[in-house]
Amino acid sequence: MPADLICTSHTPLTNVKGLVSPETEAPVRESLAALRQRAAEFAPDVVVQFGSDHNSGLNLGLMPAFLVAIRAKALGDYYTSSGPINVDEANARALVSHLHRSGVDVATSYDLTVDHGFTWVLDEIMGGINEVPVIPIFTNCGGDLRPPFRRSLALGHAVGEFLRERMPEARVLILSSGGLSHDPDLPQYLTSPPEVQQRLIEGTDWTEEALLLRTERLVGAGKAFERGETKLRALNPDWDREILELLRTGHLEAIGALEDQEVIKQGGRGGAEIRNWLAAFAAIRAYGGGHYDAEVVCYRDIPAWIIGFGIMHARAAAAH
Numbered sequence: 001m002p003a004d005l006i007c008t009s010h011t012p013l014t015n016v017k018g019l020v021s022p023e024t025e026a027p028v029r030e031s032l033a034a035l036r037q038r039a040a041e042f043a044p045d046v047v048v049q050f051g052s053d054h055n056s057g058l059n060l061g062l063m064p065a066f067l068v069a070i071r072a073k074a075l076g077d078y079y080t081s082s083g084p085i086n087v088d089e090a091n092a093r094a095l096v097s098h099l100h101r102s103g104v105d106v107a108t109s110y111d112l113t114v115d116h117g118f119t120w121v122l123d124e125i126m127g128g129i130n131e132v133p134v135i136p137i138f139t140n141c142g143g144d145l146r147p148p149f150r151r152s153l154a155l156g157h158a159v160g161e162f163l164r165e166r167m168p169e170a171r172v173l174i175l176s177s178g179g180l181s182h183d184p185d186l187p188q189y190l191t192s193p194p195e196v197q198q199r200l201i202e203g204t205d206w207t208e209e210a211l212l213l214r215t216e217r218l219v220g221a222g223k224a225f226e227r228g229e230t231k232l233r234a235l236n237p238d239w240d241r242e243i244l245e246l247l248r249t250g251h252l253e254a255i256g257a258l259e260d261q262e263v264i265k266q267g268g269r270g271g272a273e274i275r276n277w278l279a280a281f282a283a284i285r286a287y288g289g290g291h292y293d294a295e296v297v298c299y300r301d302i303p304a305w306i307i308g309f310g311i312m313h314a315r316a317a318a319a320h
Contacts, residue, residue, distance in 0.1 A: 001171060001172075003163065003173070003316055004173045005174040005280055005312075005315070006039065008032070008177050009182075009307050010120040011182075012116045012120055012218070014120075015078055016215075016219055016222075019219070028300060032125070039173060044132055044173035045132075046088050046091060046133050046134070046171075047173045047175050048159060048174050048175070048283065049176065050276040050279045050283075051117045051118040051121075051177060052139055052141035052275075053117050054117060055142065055143065055204070056113065056117075057114055058113075058203075060200045066107065066137070068106050068109075068135065069085075069092065069136040069138065070096075070108055070110045071089065072084075072109070072112040072114055072136050073111075074113075075114065075116075077206070077211050077214065078211075078214075080116045081122070081128055083129070084129075084130075086130040086134060088133035094162075095162050099155070102158040102161065104158045118177075121177040122175075125175065139152060139155070139275050142186060143200075149255060149256045149275060149278060152279045152282070153256035153278055154282075156280060159286075160287040160288075163287050174284050176280035177276060179270060179272075179310070180239075180243060180308040180309070180310050181235050181267040181307070181308040182270035183233035184269060186269065188269070235307070236268075236271075236308065237299075240267070244296050244312065245296075248296055248312070255274065270307070277312075287316050288317055289319025291319075292314045292315065294313065296310065297311040
């Protein structure tokens, strides 16, 4: 049975009307709609999702490098879905056991809260958080002391082996979001004052008022970024396209060899989220016995959304 892959940038600013012109927004909307239709026609039995968090459900009080959710719920930030997620609990548990046997250490959670790093793409591609059973796989892309890119490569490879060995007859959709170049105005632990460091450690009580204030701040940041009135790092379309081409052509080890600080220098702090793309492509490559067919569906650098927005699709047949 072939497995499908969809990787896309995520930005909750797509949920705010009027930030970008219709001409700029249309190609992205059309591409997302096309992949939403493709996913519906593929009708996956399970979605294996690689995603990250923005100090919403996880904080530095206890920050795993990698985590598989056995049960999870969505925060509902930036007008995304909220509530319990339909997690494939049995296969999530089996995946954890396989990863441990494969030498990839992952944490587990029976009560993970995820933010738009997971829910935005589930909403856009699957139509919500309960349409298809999901196995959520978290990677620390934004917190302090992130894992090396080569470990994301190893994680994805082991996930792909699990899917090939345990679920070769299942229709599997590998879903990932994050990146490409963007530099969100999120505090960094080492350069933050003590009171902010403590908040990063303790986390935030996300009341409706706190979520609304967070949304308003991001909308303001998007408008300022488009006007050029910002200290955030500029988007880097050349770097984005280089990463997309490496993924398309299967040169995953080149991304796995990258150093974190170089990625942040080229792609901003949000560029570190390409770990999710790398793991997803490593998974489908392992599923296909070293082979997959991939295409770049869309790329646009969109300052008002503070992101280099890319979308990719790939497919591989299960190797026996």
